[in-house]
Amino acid sequence: MLHFSGSLTRLVGELKKLPGVGEKSAQRLAFHLLKHPSNIEALAQSLLQVGERVHLCSVCFAITEDDPCWICSGERDSGTICVVEEPQDLLALERSRAFSGRYHVLQGALSPLNGVTPKDLRIAELMQRLQGGEVREVLIATNFTVEGEATALYLTRLIKPLSIKVTRLAHGIPVGSDLEYVDAATVQRAVEGRSEL
Amino acid sequence: MLHFSGSLTRLVGELKKLPGVGEKSAQRLAFHLLKHPSNIEALAQSLLQVGERVHLCSVCFAITEDDPCWICSGERDSGTICVVEEPQDLLALERSRAFSGRYHVLQGALSPLNGVTPKDLRIAELMQRLQGGEVREVLIATNFTVEGEATALYLTRLIKPLSIKVTRLAHGIPVGSDLEYVDAATVQRAVEGRSEL
Numbered sequence: 001m002l003h004f005s006g007s008l009t010r011l012v013g014e015l016k017k018l019p020g021v022g023e024k025s026a027q028r029l030a031f032h033l034l035k036h037p038s039n040i041e042a043l044a045q046s047l048l049q050v051g052e053r054v055h056l057c058s059v060c061f062a063i064t065e066d067d068p069c070w071i072c073s074g075e076r077d078s079g080t081i082c083v084v085e086e087p088q089d090l091l092a093l094e095r096s097r098a099f100s101g102r103y104h105v106l107q108g109a110l111s112p113l114n115g116v117t118p119k120d121l122r123i124a125e126l127m128q129r130l131q132g133g134e135v136r137e138v139l140i141a142t143n144f145t146v147e148g149e150a151t152a153l154y155l156t157r158l159i160k161p162l163s164i165k166v167t168r169l170a171h172g173i174p175v176g177s178d179l180e181y182v183d184a185a186t187v188q189r190a191v192e193g194r195s196e197l
Numbered sequence: 198m199l200h201f202s203g204s205l206t207r208l209v210g211e212l213k214k215l216p217g218v219g220e221k222s223a224q225r226l227a228f229h230l231l232k233h234p235s236n237i238e239a240l241a242q243s244l245l246q247v248g249e250r251v252h253l254c255s256v257c258f259a260i261t262e263d264d265p266c267w268i269c270s271g272e273r274d275s276g277t278i279c280v281v282e283e284p285q286d287l288l289a290l291e292r293s294r295a296f297s298g299r300y301h302v303l304q305g306a307l308s309p310l311n312g313v314t315p316k317d318l319r320i321a322e323l324m325q326r327l328q329g330g331e332v333r334e335v336l337i338a339t340n341f342t343v344e345g346e347a348t349a350l351y352l353t354r355l356i357k358p359l360s361i362k363v364t365r366l367a368h369g370i371p372v373g374s375d376l377e378y379v380d381a382a383t384v385q386r387a388v389e390g391r392s393e394l
Contacts, residue, residue, distance in 0.1 A: 007262065040245075063205065
């Protein structure tokens, strides 16, 4: 950016911190914003508003502006808790409209190599929610990655002794898939989990 | 985003206005920012600062925080003016360190189909700068697109009658290119513009 404008250089530096945005993209975004001054103000204000208003629900640790969030304070079935890694996983489940219970957002997954241990996740808070005796089922919806699976296993061992049913999202062929292109491990799980028609 | 957080939905809406950012990317950026609250504040502040401080130089219409900009107010050769379309083109030329004169940023290129006529560009201001008699050469560095070439032609016809030398950036093979993959039109221009060694 040479020494044209210190504040523009600073903006490019901030934009570069965003995921998937390098020096070139950051410059392109900055110049685009310069061409649309009203967008600069609107973007800045909405950022400040998010920083001020959005926080984690004290019950389920989803993102919310109210506390507790609308799911925790609503009419949803409190007998089922779905455990997810991140707030965006919760959104994916809500979009499916398939789950009517409540949620618990771990804020990550176990990953000893990256220094993420059970203490770094909201696991203690989950166990506390399960103490009341109201919860009949915990649906573990962590990602199907090594970290997500490890977290699922860890939680299963922790929760089962409480005589609470622990379930996991089904493996299988994605809707709309061409069987030819689905990987062998997924097909294997789909065969194992076949259902009667 | 469902009805989780109005301000987050608004932020996603603002991010979607950026070039190359769709709904999915905007959500990813928003959630990334939520995970790094200090970045939210820094990005918002740098946006506001850019909106406040950065404007166009009243002489050459480059982006600047001071007026006139450091090039117009500096020691640069005022006998040569390089005409570019956008501020980022000026940066590209400055990075090359090949030009020691001053600049004039048109803020676009002629494009009748998109309703961009000479009145919409900083052409009148350029002609005024040429009145002083100090300028010996105008280097036209508009892009080599249909619009850029049309603008170059238009400017040439306007400036030549003032007995000012009008030049254009050279066409040729890009540095580091494999001749095999260079398009025919570029090779043709490179042959026409060959230089003696």
